[in-house]
Amino acid sequence: MKTPEKLEPVAVNWSSTGLAGLKRTLLGLLLAGLLGCASAPPQPETQIDFSWLLSGAALFDAPIDTAALPEDDILGLAPAMRQYLADVAPQASPQQRLAALLRGFEHREFTVEYQPDKTLTATETYRQQQGNCMAFTVMMVAMARELGAEAYFNQVEVPPVWGHEESQTFVVYRHINMVSESPRGRRVVDFNLAAYDPVYDQRKLSDTEAFAQYYSNRGLEWMQQGDMPQAFRYLRKALALRPGDSDLWANLGAFYSRNERFAAAEQSYLQALQLESSHTIAMSNLERLYRKQHKTAQADYYAERARYHRERNPYYLYYQARNAYEHGNFKDAKRQLKRAIWQYEGDHRFYFLLGLTSYRLGEFDDSKTYFTEAFSLADSPGTKQAYSRKLNYLKSHP
Template sequence: MVTGETGNEPAKGIPSRQESWKIRDSKHDVGRIAMKTPENSGLAIEKRSHRRIFWLLGGVGMLAVLLSGCSSTPRPPVAVDTQWLLSGVAIFGEPLEMEPLPEDDILGLQPEIKSYLAQIAPQASPQQRLTALLKAFENRDFIVEYHADRTLTASETYNQQVGNCMAFTVMMVAMARELGVEAYFNQVEVPPVWEEQEQEQTFVVYRHINMVSESSRGRRVVDFNLAAYDPVYDQYRISDMEAFAQFYSNRGLEWMRQGEMSKAFRYLSKALALRPKSSDLWANLGAFYSRNQRLDAAEQSYLQALQLNSGHALATSNLERLYRRQQRMDLADYYAAKAQYHRQHNPYYLYYQARNAYEHGDYKSAKKQLKRAIWQYKDDHRFHFLMGLTSFKMGELDDSREHFTAAFSLADNPGTQQAYNRKLEYLKNHLQ
């Protein structure tokens, strides 16, 4: 977890490690607390105004994300029966009794938690109380162990001391508000994580979320994962309702993985009741239907996602897979071409390809992809650092030095700079 100026679940298959999280705001460092967080690569971009970009998170089976527009001829719009999709008829054979929809006490705090918070610097200002709370966590060696599939309420997270970024943020927002702090949910456009449902060859999407509080002293961010957070990512405040919709969607997908399809459908329906115009939520409903072999309903859900966001890559990729399963090759090829266009015009997809080539010793291919990535977006320090490593391996020392310098100039996260220094020291010590 990190707090600082201005957050995704980790990629599937990335190992975990014990890591401390640091709390800081625009004025001072507040403290440090031991916390188990997932391993993640440095993910920062220079702190400056920049165009909004959408990217791919590297990982097995991951596909590129969102650059609107495609050279292919657009497919004519298809009518989508959203009422049918949300009735449950497609999977249960009859309309599912939906009332009442789930009403989880997401921000509720149990009396014992409130009693504990009441003792935290009761005479101090709200921001001072939040600082004291974080220091108290440190003194108690408070641990929240990362579990990607544990979307929990505030009280559940506190009591069980496990959860994902949504669970942790829910707990922190609830506790901060109890202390009198004006805290809100903050969505961070770090590379979105798609979890492949391997058996059904579909993807689901999660978004990264953290907590922000603002005061005269500056803007304080509280984030689960220090390695994944960088203050220059595109990020924006979201309402409680938007955050709750993500919460219910996450829980719905968790119920789906556990085989509890009725509960899963209710939670996904609750999410869409809160945010009916969210393309992410419709795409996740499509994954639910695909998982249950209701391909007509899955198709309709993905098409609804694309009607709301024509560049939604998850829906595009899942439609391609769905049509190939149905041997509808013309449509499959159409969506494959659309996805491929996005990939090849996405600097982060090119970076992923370059990283994969570098790890396999194909430095020529790595450099080719990195040149294309840097041409499209020059302000990501990771592109330059990998180009520096690649040029070093190819014996192009002047080029290597130039890109290492650019990488350190763009990376204003001290943790990232330290990681780069360790890597360079390792290379220096292992020169043949």
């Protein structure tokens, strides 16, 4: 939902065959990681008091009234928006109308400026002409549905974006775009096609899941602005929608940690880990939390546990390699990719990036071998076409 790059107004990707997200389960690796970590915490883990955490009593003089939780009209359209959409190819089919709307964006009839800390409703995004990827996607989903087109929220597993909202404390952001499907195929609408890659794993979100991320994003923004009651209300609303989402509990922990309510932060992070035992952000934040309190044994335990999971998660290694590649550190990228492939040999993305890396290092024979392996593992014509376009671009821009 929050990306570090400056993005252009709109980009659209067509695939007639769909974008095959390769869902590779790491259950075996994660179980091995849990068994291989330092045996047990130095002391019994804290009992989680959900009523206390969700009431806000740890920070505020009185519990927050749940009736005061926000109810943003996330997908609501202002009259001006409905009028604008009514004039978009009114006699055409829903998909043709959506295509006409997107052409209007591409021709800059209407623009949205990227602002990373602006999670807005559809109407707010339209009026302010700015927002982050969540704001843009909210607006596009609302507009597409108004035109009669099928549209849903799509979470893209881009390399993790961790924000430092407090010194040495991480929060979780996810990248979201819009997908519209029709008999012609699958259309992806993203703030910037450069930030979207069809070989990334991705997952359709229900409106409830997307709204929970919206409220969490906005809660963190209120926290940045120093309005803690409002920040808590939005984070609390997110958890009301999705109480089983580990990311939301980790963000609540960051909120409590920011306000030096360390017992509440600890419980929030532990709940994130109960929901997802491999949640490395929660582990890292627990380490920092215990380090602040001079609880060295506990801090060392979670530091080792986080390190163990990261070094044995091939996708973490892949994302590290991608970052190194994009910064021109090709030798480091190659080293990380070799480690990723040693952990898991079945993902075409590892080999394709290793092919690009080898090419940049002048190892042309090796690059051909890795590209060949990537194409053999890719089971989607759309993915192979994307790879072919990248290779053609590479040849034309040596």
